[in-house]
Structure formats: structure tokens, C-alpha cells
Amino acid sequence: MERVTKFVSGVTRFSIEFLFPSACPLCDAPVSVDGELCADCWTSFNWIGRPCCVRCGYPFPADLDLGTRPLCPKCASGETSLDFIRSACVYDDVSRLAMLPFKHGGRIRYASFMSRAMMWALRDIDVQPDIILPVPLAYRRLFHRGYNQAALLARPIARAYGVTMDLDCVRREYRPDMGHKSAPQRAENIRGVFRVIHPDAVRGRRILLVDDVMTTGATFSELSRVLRNAGATAVYGVTFCRAARAI
Numbered sequence: 729m730e731r732v733t734k735f736v737s738g739v740t741r742f743s744i745e746f747l748f749p750s751a752c753p754l755c756d757a758p759v760s761v762d763g764e765l766c767a768d769c770w771t772s773f774n775w776i777g778r779p780c781c782v783r784c785g786y787p788f789p790a791d792l793d794l795g796t797r798p799l800c801p802k803c804a805s806g807e808t809s810l811d812f813i814r815s816a817c818v819y820d821d822v823s824r825l826a827m828l829p830f831k832h833g834g835r836i837r838y839a840s841f842m843s844r845a846m847m848w849a850l851r852d853i854d855v856q857p858d859i860i861l862p863v864p865l866a867y868r869r870l871f872h873r874g875y876n877q878a879a880l881l882a883r884p885i886a887r888a889y890g891v892t893m894d895l896d897c898v899r900r901e902y903r904p905d906m907g908h909k910s911a912p913q914r915a916e917n918i919r920g921v922f923r924v925i926h927p928d929a930v931r932g933r934r935i936l937l938v939d940d941v942m943t944t945g946a947t948f949s950e951l952s953r954v955l956r957n958a959g960a961t962a963v964y965g966v967t968f969c970r971a972a973r974a975i
């Protein structure tokens with residue numbers, strides 16, 4: 729009976745794949761793995777490899793030799809408060825085209841390839857977080873959007889690490905959009921926006937923050953400050969893409 733069930737489910741799966749082959753989430757070209765990008769879309773992204781800053785993942789030019797543990801100027805001067813940050817790709821015209829419909833247009837299926845790319849960005853990091861914390865959305869924003877895009881990315885990452893995703897330990901107060909503000913303005917605007925609701929979930933824990941994009945890093949820095957004040961022993965961060973302007 730078990731064999732028959734297996735055979736039937738195999739035939740069904742084959743029929744479904746034959747009738748509806750897996751498609752690239754961005755351009756609908758056929759792909760062999762469901763949710764994965766086609767080769768053309770994959771190569772159009774500016775993926776961040778080595779060399780990059782060992783602390784914040786800032787990408788360096790490929791021919792730049794900065795030794796075995798390169799640090800960007802920001803990390804070298806001690807400005808980065810997180811223990812490490814990694815991002816899968818650079819925030820540019822290509823990643824923006826994927827990011828906008830994912831964040832504002834309901835294309836939540838993009839979370840599959842994005843979270844896989846984020847796990848790839850974390851491949852060199854030999855650290856086991858205790859909890860995965862998606863950067864919280866203010867309730868008003870969550871109500872309008874219907875979903876927290878960071879949580880969609882965090883869920884498969886938490887599954888891969890075998891730890892829980894915590895959606896409730898921190899609350900975010902609503903503030904108007906930061907738009908195109910400068911780094912100091914962003915830092916000022918985000919100050920005091922997060923509040924730890926369940927300190928027991930944070931105290932003594934190593935926390936991996938997950939977000940879709942990192943621009944100035946102000947959100948991560950502020951969240952890290954609040955979590956450390958609540959007793960977190962380490963705070964890490966991972967995003968799908970990051971701004972990589974001259975620093």
C-alpha cells in the first residue's frame with residue numbers, strides 16, 4: 729500500500745511538474761528548482777563575495793588585497809555595533825526591481841530565493857544564533873501592507889538554523905517614512921523607536937537580525953543598542969541587499 733501511495737504521489741508530482749514546470753520568480757523562464765532564479769536573472773545581480781569587510785560585509789573591489797581579515801573604515805574605527813553583518817547582494821537597479829514588488833506589491837514568493845541567497849551570504853560565519861529576529865514593523869505599517877517582509881525572509885533562515893523566529897520580543901513605534909534622509913537624520917529618526925517587550929527572550933541570547941535591505945545601518949544599530957541594553961550577549965545581522973556607496 730505504501731508503495732502504491734509513493735507511486736501515485738510520484739506520478740502526481742511528475743504530472744504537476746510536467747504541466748506546470750517550475751518558473752523563475754522574476755521572469756517566468758523555466759527552472760529546475762522551484763523558487764530558484766534562472767541563470768540570466770541570477771547573473772544580473774551584484775552578489776557580494778570576497779573580499780568584503782569581515783565585520784559588516786562591505787564589498788571591496790576584487791583586486792584589493794587587504795590581508796586575511798580586512799575591515800572597512802567604519803568597522804576599523806569601531807562604529808559598527810553589531811558583531812557581524814552579511815548581505816547577499818548590492819542594492820542597485822537590479823535588486824531594487826526585485827525588492828519593490830516583494831516589499832510593496834505582494835510578491836511574497838520572492839522570499840524563497842532571497843532567503844536562500846542570505847544563507848549563502850552567511851556561509852563563512854561560524855556562529856550559532858539562539859533566536860532569529862526579523863526587524864519589526866510598526867503595527868500601522870503592518871496593517872496597511874498585510875505582511876512583514878523581514879519575517880518572510882527570517883522564517884526559512886530560522887528553519888535552516890533549527891532555532892525559533894521571535895516576532896514578539898520587540899515592538900516598533902510608528903514614525904513617518906525616512907525617505908531620502910541623510911545618515912545622521914536617519915539615525916535621529918530611528919532613535920527610541922524599538923522597545924523590548926519580553927526581556928526574558930533576549931537576556932543572555934545571541935540574536936540574528938533579519939531585514940530585506942540595509943541602507944545606512946541605522947536600523948540595525950538602534951535595534952542592537954536596545955537588545956544589548958536588555959542583556960543580549962551578541963547581535964548579528966543579515967539582509968538580502970545593502971547599499972554600497974563609498975564610505
Ligand SMILES: [Zn+2]
Pocket residue numbers: 752753754755756757765766767768769770
Ligand atoms: Zn529569470
Ligand SMILES: [Zn+2]
Pocket residue numbers: 781782783784785786799800801802803804808
Ligand atoms: Zn565594515
